[in-house]
Amino acid sequence: MAAGLVISAPASGVGKTTLTLALARAWRHRGLNVQCFKSGPDYIDPAFHAAATGRASVNVDSWAMDRETIAHLVSRGVDADVVLAEGSMGLFDGVAARGVSGTGATADIAEMLGWPVVLVIDPSGQAQTAAAIAAGLRDYRPGLKLAGVVLNRVASPRHQDLVRHALNEVGIAVFGALPRHAEISLPKRHLGLVQAEEQAEIGKLIDEAARFVAEHVDLDAVLRSAASWSPQPAVNGLNVTPPGQRIALARDAAFSFVYPHMLEAWRGAGAEISTFSPLADEAPDASADVCWLPGGYPELHAGKIAANAHFRSGLRAFAETRPVHGECGGYMVLGTALTDADGVRHEMTGLLGLETSFAKRRMHLGYRLAELAAPMPGLRPGARLRGHEFHYSTIVAQPDMPLAVVHEATGAVIAETGSRRGHATGTFFHLIAEDR
Template identity: 90%
Template sequence: MPAGLVISAPASGVGKTTLTLALARAWRNRGLKVQCFKSGPDYIDPAFHAAATGRASVNVDSWAMDRGTIAHLVSRGSDADIVLAEGSMGLFDGVAARGVSGTGASADIAEMLGWPVVLVIDPSGQAQTAAAIAAGLRDYRPGVRLAGVVLNRIASPRHEDLVRRALNDAGIAVFGALPRHAEISLPKRHLGLVQAEEQAEIGQLIDEAARFVAEHVDLDAVLQSAASWSPQPAANGLNVTPPGQRIALARDAAFSFVYPHMLEAWRAAGAEIATFSPLADEVPDASADVCWLPGGYPELHAGKIAANARFRSGLRAFAETRPVHGECGGYMVLGAGLTDADGVRHEMTGLLGLETSFAKRRMHLGYRLAALAVPMPGHRAGARLRGHEFHYSTILAQPDTPLAIVHDATGAVIAETGSQRGRATGTFFHLIAEDR
């Protein structure tokens, strides 16, 4: 029977991902089967989890998913020895308005699954106050259990002793303390971590993190703190209709952000996926009945995309007879033009009139609930889609038919409606689930 833990923290940037990867690899090196999940909408971390464990990781999200969907997704850990769910932001951080089964907070997943929480605490600039923070998190919400803490970025043995004594007085277990060690930091970019597939040295980084953590953390104590867990079979699986029977999926360094559970759901429903690389000037598979362009970093490759005439003309030819959909970065590439951070405009495919710019960056971040005004591949007009938006581009023009009425998690209407022209559609949000 597997055991489960949630790795969380008081805030972002404390070291959750590094600890999750290190624990996963260290236990895997001991011969254990480790399954990871990501709580919340971050679509980059699951690829790192897969690199650490050798097993695919997916997102579980209480704002966008119902309990049945979450149960279905986590059941893939039924043959594992230990299951780790990496949290997002701080333990209780979510949105103000409840979604399908929660607010999107990591605490929702911990309570729902009955998994204790290992907190990563960074006591930089603190001593005993770190214990007050940990105790507050422990007591904040009944039903969420604290297993213990791992201290990160400890300045000195004296610093560690002060913090440990305070935590001991508060009745909180300390599994280990990590001194500052910049070598195991993972590279970052404006949307978060640099993608796992972009880093040739990712295996060595994870190995180093595992060695470092094993040296300073009691792995056996952490493992013993996990809760035995018997996966409950879900009454139903994912409520996902594939956009087509054979899907041409753009996949390379510019088009890489797509939720793993969506691809798995498409395949489970009988769809075939044929990948192609716009950066390699490839075109969609001629036998496909739909083309899907995921998000990614088109702004870093805009010049190459603009120069790849075979890709652009091939996609336009495809769209004459079959639907094409783009998410976020893919939506921008379906547009008329993209202006990069240096103020240079690059011509995109022109299937939509969208004009975007990174010359003046502005962050757009949050959950999205979209009521489709017109159909898009896999979803009828009137469908309610839940997704997440995260980008720094500014809309200069969005002249086509609005795809949807889009609200944020507070219910406010937002301007990023998506677009539809002919057989081309696009959204700034990444699709997570459709309301049942």
Template identity: 80%
Template sequence: MTASLVISAPASGVGKTTLTLALARAYRDRGLKVQCFKSGPDYIDTAFHAAAAGRTSVNIDSWAMHRDEIEALVSRGANADLVLAEGSMGLFDGVAAGGLSGTGATSDIAEMMGWPVLLVIDPSGQAQTAAAVAAGLRDFRAGVRLAGVVLNRVASTRHEDLVRRAMAGAGIAVFGALPRHAAISLPKRHLGLVQAEEQGEVDGLIAEAACFVAEHVDLDAVLQSAACAWTAPCAARPSVKPPGQRIALARDGAFSFVYPHMLEAWRAAGAEIATFSPLADEGPDDSADVCWLPGGYPELHAGQLAANRQFRRALKSFAEIRPVHGECGGYMVLGTALTDGGGTRHEMTGLLGLHTSFAQRRMHLGYRLAELALPMPGYQARALLRGHEFHYSTIVSQPDTPLAIVRDATGVVVAETGSRRGYATGTFFHLIAEDR
């Protein structure tokens, strides 16, 4: 048996990530093996989870994944003492149209796995009403069980007392209260949290948060609430296909948005991964049979990428006879130009005709279902792929042949079709799973 909890909240921005990291480190410091997961498509939080728990965290997504795929990923918790699954947005927030095993809501995962929910409640500007919110979440869906709450950003002792009394009256356990004045936070960037691997001080921040939470939260009571009759399912072979036998993977500060479960699935299928750094002016391993450029923050390094002639020359040579694929930021770098936020145009690799710009930012966010019109590495034409798109760039020009018909979660066709030219392909969405 493994103790398990879903960390959720009524909305985004309440403190789910910070509490998840703090609890993971606090229990790890007690000698427990902690396994984290991220419900939903956010590709940044899992790196922070790994830093806190010392184990790789992966995404589990009810819209993009079949139940057996989720169970295969969840099976890694079999040898853990505690599973902590961080939710996304509010507990019941998902898309309007259902996906492969749900709407993408955190509550889907909680019900599917039978994991109780620990709510983070921010009672700022409230007192007794916070208990009404928590009670409403508790009673909204019969298959979702509430373990209790942690109060965040409490204004004073009197404020805490009022909220605690109201929660007790509603039959809801309060495991702790975090004062409003606490200055524990993680740096932000326009796509969310700064990547964990970029932060030299991240370990210290997590340790500080763990100590703070241990002082204000009853860790024994939280652990007791997580004790449930849950047995991790047996591992199954992942369904994600590797794009080749030996994969040259761009990996550095400009290219790091790649789902951990994808890399694990590639390796499980027998593929090898050889990383290289475009920022260090490195090209793909010439012994590889495919090159993959994931997303990241190329717009922050556009000048350096444009100046790195060895990287650009080696990638062009590679693409003359072998496939190269880019996702989001990687797709932009495969294009002809990238205009940064200041309006400066930077020449990219030119493998595709795509020109993108951050001079006029506009958010593109949501699930994507793509029907391939042309093949891409690992998949043939007419394959159905599920992914997620999140960026602020706009398309100035995209002259190449569209790669796919891409729809959002409601079935509406979107303009970001991806494209193909020769052996080069690219998409704005990050691949999560195949819709088999």
């Protein structure tokens, strides 16, 4: 029987990912099998979890997924000793309108699974107020259990004593306090952390984080606070339709944002996936019956993509007879042109008329509910899709027919409808689940 915990915080940027990775690796060093999950739509963190544990991690999302889907996904932790769900943003942060089984908040997952919450608190510029925040989070939602806190970026022993004393007075356990330690900071860029596969020293970084946390945190006390958990069998598995039987999937540093559970669901439904690298000037497998370009960082590699003639001509030839779909960054590459942050315009594949620019960045962020106006690979018109959009590009031109009517979580219609032309389709949102 596994022990389940949720790692959360009052806000983003407090140290949830670092603590999750450190705990996972430290317990792994002790011979325990650790399974991680990511609460919410962040598609970068699961790869860090896999690097720390040696086990694949997936996203669980209460806005986009029903309870059966979440139960199916977390059941992979049945053979683990410890199961950790890393939260997103603050503990109760989600959207205003409820989705399939919640608002997307980490608290939804904690309550649904019955796992206690370990809070990461950064008391920089505070002392006793940190205890007031922790107590407020503990008491905000009945049915949620707070296991205790780990203090991060503590300024001095005196600072630690003040915060510890205040937390003890309100009955909140302190598992440990971490001084500032620059060596375990994870590098970031505009869409979040630099991807795990791009960091050659990621193993050493996680090892150092594990050593540091083991030195300052009572690992045994944290483990004792976890809830005994045995996953309930799910009546239904993932409700995901593969886009084809043989899928050519773009996969490299420019095309890497694809949810692990989606690939698993495609394979589970019998689809075969072959990968190719546009950055290595490779074309999609000619024997595939569909091509899928996920999101990523094409804006960082736009010049190379524009220069890779074999990739571009091969993709165009493929699209003459078979469907090609792009998500976010992949959608931009299917377009006519992409202007990078320096104002340089790069010609893309031209399968769609979309033109985007990073010269004037504007953040687009949020859940998306789309109803297809036309088919896309594996999906019929009228299908309702739940996804998430996160990018900084600006649409310069979007002349093609819309692919879908797209709403944000509040129900408001948005302008990013996706596009379709011939066999090519694209969306700015990343698909998480289909409505049953």
